[in-house]
Amino acid sequence: DTEVTQTPKHLVMGMTNKKSLKCEQHMGHRAMYWYKQKAKKPPELMFVYSYEKLSINESVPSRFSPECPNSSLLNLHLHALQPEDSALYLCASSQGLLRGSRSEQYFGPGTRLTVT
């Protein structure tokens, strides 16, 4: 089973709203990732969690707040977003970040976010 699930599939929110995106995997992976993808562009890395600890934060604005409650779950909390934050948000997981871990990342279907 190489499934990563994401909810919701679509989200429309106003600039003053607070919402959360959820990602889940049951492959025993210990690294989880959030990406942002604009139309016709490759994904851009936002955050990486390794063993439930934030490993990488790619200078993402504080209106995006990640959380990793356990090894299977990854959340992205959204607050006071701007219209330019509208994008597809992808979650991915991989076996780990340690040398010798299998390298491939498995992606979820994404959440299409529209900020009005």
Add this chain to the structure above:
Amino acid sequence: AQTVTQSQPEMSVQEAETVTLSCTYDTSESDYYLFWYKQPPSRQMILVIRQEAYKQQNATENRFSVNFQKAAKSFSLKISDSQLGDAAMYFCAYRSVSYSGAGSYQLTFGKGTKLSVIP
């Protein structure tokens, strides 16, 4: 820093024919991983094929195969017997093996090649 270049923004292929997508990369590392990901209009990124740089043998997965030329830093994807379901954006990606900081294991993506399949 590594870079990945996909020089063909768009390509098309007739159904049942063969098509090759190009990818070149720049790195000073000797060991690394290379991937091809497919992203159909449904938007889910799907891993197509994986190549380890220390392996000389080209990876294959059913109708998908790669031509890995390490000295030339080239990693092309060949799709045989193209099907309508192969229509998608294809991304080439690079990942380091050696750890040199928290960012080492990030995927570096090319800009993508949009493949159309003509019935």
